[in-house]
Amino acid sequence: MKTSNIFESERGPHLGLSDIHVNSFLTHLRTQGYAERTLRKKRSVAASFARWTVEKHLTIHDLNESHLAAFVDRLPQRRKARAKFETAAVRLFLKYLRAEAGVPIPPLLINASDADDLKRLYIDHLRKERGLTKNSILVYSPLISHFLKDRVAKTGCVSPQTLDALTIQNFLLDRIRNRSSEYSRLLATVLRSFLRFLYLRKETAIDLSNSVPTVRRWHQAEVHAFLTAEEVEHVLSASDLSTPRGRRDHAILLLLARLGLRAGEVVALELGDILWRTGEIVVRGKGRVHDRLPMLSDIGEALVLYLSQDRGTTVSRQVFLRMYAPRVGLAGPEAVGHIVRHAFARAGLRTPSRGAAHLFRHSLATSMIRHGASITEISEILRHRSQSSTLIYAKVDFETLRGVARCWPGKGEVQ
Numbered sequence: 001m002k003t004s005n006i007f008e009s010e011r012g013p014h015l016g017l018s019d020i021h022v023n024s025f026l027t028h029l030r031t032q033g034y035a036e037r038t039l040r041k042k043r044s045v046a047a048s049f050a051r052w053t054v055e056k057h058l059t060i061h062d063l064n065e066s067h068l069a070a071f072v073d074r075l076p077q078r079r080k081a082r083a084k085f086e087t088a089a090v091r092l093f094l095k096y097l098r099a100e101a102g103v104p105i106p107p108l109l110i111n112a113s114d115a116d117d118l119k120r121l122y123i124d125h126l127r128k129e130r131g132l133t134k135n136s137i138l139v140y141s142p143l144i145s146h147f148l149k150d151r152v153a154k155t156g157c158v159s160p161q162t163l164d165a166l167t168i169q170n171f172l173l174d175r176i177r178n179r180s181s182e183y184s185r186l187l188a189t190v191l192r193s194f195l196r197f198l199y200l201r202k203e204t205a206i207d208l209s210n211s212v213p214t215v216r217r218w219h220q221a222e223v224h225a226f227l228t229a230e231e232v233e234h235v236l237s238a239s240d241l242s243t244p245r246g247r248r249d250h251a252i253l254l255l256l257a258r259l260g261l262r263a264g265e266v267v268a269l270e271l272g273d274i275l276w277r278t279g280e281i282v283v284r285g286k287g288r289v290h291d292r293l294p295m296l297s298d299i300g301e302a303l304v305l306y307l308s309q310d311r312g313t314t315v316s317r318q319v320f321l322r323m324y325a326p327r328v329g330l331a332g333p334e335a336v337g338h339i340v341r342h343a344f345a346r347a348g349l350r351t352p353s354r355g356a357a358h359l360f361r362h363s364l365a366t367s368m369i370r371h372g373a374s375i376t377e378i379s380e381i382l383r384h385r386s387q388s389s390t391l392i393y394a395k396v397d398f399e400t401l402r403g404v405a406r407c408w409p410g411k412g413e414v415q
Helices: 003-011 019-031 036-055 065-072 080-099 112-129 134-155 165-176 181-200 229-237 244-259 263-268 297-309 333-347 358-370 375-382 391-396 398-404
Strands: 280-284 290-294
Touching: 019 036, 019 080, 036 065, 036 080, 065 080, 112 134, 112 181, 134 165, 134 181, 134 263, 134 333, 165 181, 229 244, 229 333, 229 358, 244 263, 244 280, 244 297, 244 333, 244 358, 263 280, 263 333, 358 375
Parallel strands: none
Antiparallel strands: 280 290
16 A cells, blocks of 8 residues: 555545655655664655645645645745755655655656656657656756756746747756767757757647757877777776775776776676676667677776675665665766766776766777777777777777878979
8 A cells, every 4th residue: 555545544635744755755765774863864855844744734745846845935034054954854755755655746846846757758758758767868968958957046046938949059058068979969869859849748839959059079189098008007096995986986997998988888788788607798878779898807806895895785776886876877878978987086097077987998998909900890899880980990900091091292202
């Protein structure tokens, strides 16, 4: 029986939350590894919120983000840190009620406090209507969050009716200043997708996706940055294997460096994807394609060390978990990038401004081609669907290129 049904049958349909919901919420948090001290603090906030809903005559089915804001604002003289903690605790409570206790999501109200609701509807659209993979959604999600937060900061709301072509173009131009062409192209793609979603929901009178400028991208115009073999080993050896975080991060770095996995593929890796008997790893790649790669000995040793000593017991099936509660899987590719940047800092190497995790993938391909691997072999290892994606690495084989390059005519003699 769901919590909401118990509440309605025992207390009546017109009252708010009760201790039943609070205790169920705390039990859920305890299974996710929260410390008892943290649970006591969250219980205090959740219980206060429950009493507040009764005072305001709110039913459990009425609750939305606007009520969260009203609850936090009830005592305006509190310190910002306390208000921030209450906001996070109540938001987690509402998320639990919706996901675990069967509380329906109320109709969308477009205002500042409902930015998360709008984002969630968009993510559902990507998953159910567009059929995007989990990895793609993890890439889209933070970008659209930045857009919604920008609207709230500037206007106090995210009302789609206030959007126009100039607003969208100004946001894009501000965000892509001093950023790579790849980031600019991706942000433009996400904005078009989001604006089409708003139009389909009839939140905007016209389809504003056509107002997003096209970002020019020259195919294979540049040589990818890469690490030398010595630099890769230096980064790997800098891991602190005496700590749980160090052992987890070392296993992640090995997957990136030895197998060329993408950051999203590391995040998506589940326990069932590690085939111990056959010595293989199932990689959930782009386009919902699953590939099998060999589990090299050092990768296997690092995984055994992390899984046996540090991962612990959790309901999550993802291999790599957060270090702190809730003990769930890494949030997305940006979490892996954060781990890689810290690894670079420990090794004393310059931290890349973007694509930190992908740098290992480029380095693996560069090392392979310099050791005589063919484009076909590299394409198979990197799991490219088209060899044209692999041809960029031919540019880094400088010695071979010198042998086929035509002489440049100079005055008096060939230079």
